[in-house]
Amino acid sequence: MKQSAPTVPAPLEGATPPGRAPVQQRSRERLELLAGVAAALIAERGSDAMRMSDVAQRAGVSIGSLYQYFPDKAAILRTLAERYNAEGRACIEAELAGAQDLPGLREAFGRLIDTYYALFLAEPVIRDIWSGAQSIKGLRELELENSRANAELLAAAMARVRPDASRAELALSAFLVMDLGEAAMRLAISVDRAEGDALVEAYKRMALREIAPA
Numbered sequence: 001m002k003q004s005a006p007t008v009p010a011p012l013e014g015a016t017p018p019g020r021a022p023v024q025q026r027s028r029e030r031l032e033l034l035a036g037v038a039a040a041l042i043a044e045r046g047s048d049a050m051r052m053s054d055v056a057q058r059a060g061v062s063i064g065s066l067y068q069y070f071p072d073k074a075a076i077l078r079t080l081a082e083r084y085n086a087e088g089r090a091c092i093e094a095e096l097a098g099a100q101d102l103p104g105l106r107e108a109f110g111r112l113i114d115t116y117y118a119l120f121l122a123e124p125v126i127r128d129i130w131s132g133a134q135s136i137k138g139l140r141e142l143e144l145e146n147s148r149a150n151a152e153l154l155a156a157a158m159a160r161v162r163p164d165a166s167r168a169e170l171a172l173s174a175f176l177v178m179d180l181g182e183a184a185m186r187l188a189i190s191v192d193r194a195e196g197d198a199l200v201e202a203y204k205r206m207a208l209r210e211i212a213p214a
Contacts, residue, residue: 031069034059035083038076043124047077074139081129081139085146091115092150096157102212105161109154109211113181113204117196120189127189130182147182151175158211177207 037059041050052073056066070076095112099105120127129139155174159167184203188196 030061030065034061034066034069035076035079038070039080039125042080042128047073047128077129078139078142080125081142084126084129085142085149088116088119089146089149089153092153096153099157099161102161102214105157105212106208106214108157109208110204113200113207116181117185117188117200120185121193130186143182144179147179148175151178154178154211161212173210177210181207 034055038050038055041054041058050073052066052070053063055070055076056063059066070079092112095108095115096105099108120130130143151171151174154177155167155171158170158174159165162170181203184199188199188203190196191199
């Protein structure tokens, strides 16, 4: 069944939050269905080629129903980005919680970098959304918020193992390390694998010198 509604024009200027936060179980299930279908289409075609009508058609809903949950494509991308960010933050928090000394922090952060890099290599949807974040204002802001939130977790771990260090300096270093990590990963996945691996290892060495100097 083809949908006749017009597609969302490009470029998108800003990310729009979803149209409503579902309360009823059936509405929550519908939201999960739509988000899952959108993620599958992005994995297949990329977000630029994904159309709202494609999401509605594959999910078996009317275009009007889709717009009730996601008013535009940017809202879909934002929702998916928020979910991936939340999962990543939980992983960071769990990994850093066990770091009680400098060697432990170095090991924990090194594992996080390896895990993060592997995730982006394996998940085309995350790579696509991350690339889209650079051209959509609302997603750029979301990425910055995510870097700040992750930096707070890192700064807390750094303060735990470096109690004599300035809290302000640790916070600044943590923010820089986390934000540069996003840029390093983006660069690494845009080049061939061997060079990408080398770039990630170089970033890891630089970050560890700042986070937990030997």
